[in-house]
Amino acid sequence: MLQNDDRLITESGLDARVARIVAPLLEALGFRLVRVRVTGQNGCTVQVMAEREDGTLAIEDCEAISHAVSPALDVDDPIGKAYHLEVSSPGIDRPLVRRMDFERWSGHEAKLETAVPIEGRRRFRGQIVGLENDAVGVRLHDLGHETVWLPLSEVSDARLVLTDQLVEQSLKAGKRAQALN
Structure with a gap:
């Protein structure tokens, strides 16, 4: 694991x-x-x-x-x-490269690409719904919000998609960090 x-x-x-x-x-x-x-x-x-x-x-x-x-x-x-x-820095629409990135950014929209086709495709866009064993769940927007589970070992590229929710969360995190300094 x-x-x-x-x-x-x-x-x-x-x-x-x-x-x-x-x-x-x-x-x-x-x-x-x-x-x-x-x-x-x-x-x-x-x-x-x-x-x-x-x-x-x-x-x-x-x-x-x-x-x-x-x-x-x-x-x-x-x-x-x-x-x-x-x-x-990775920036707001950051690449997701570690297991903990997928956990931390669960609930946010991401684009993922796999090394091999999964369910007939290699590109996926949707909301990260979490991790189960060594797979990331992605609720796809284009398939009626169906969730697919992609083995982490097959993910060749992943990054967050810039959304209002992501910007809002980043601004809040920035204010919290500034308050600590």
Whole structure:
């Protein structure tokens, strides 16, 4: 059985090589890796998405991560050419990469894609209704609100959909965090 903090959805190829370098550095600083993407944007951009265990990431955190990650990537040189490093939080319409993400965001709308067809399709959009064993339940809008159970091991991509409910919850969380500071 997968642990709550294990990433279910991980990178491949060059993105995976960068993730292997970056993940232990983030962990040592008290952060978790959400995702790494290497894109052709601005010539070449390495995007590192991270968060604290509570899901937050401040601008100062991005700076600390950048200062730790940049020299390690320069030494290991997995990119092999000049690149721009971007460090960011997952944002409101965040990727869901851990079992605990699906638990935390239960009740919210998400888009999920599976590695293999399930019930004749690979793309699903609907409300996350929870986890059962190692499957996530999604109440589909396009099938009369039928719930399908997708094995977490087959989910290749998942992200929250920007909705009024999600924005409202994020604003409330931001106010709570600000009150604590």
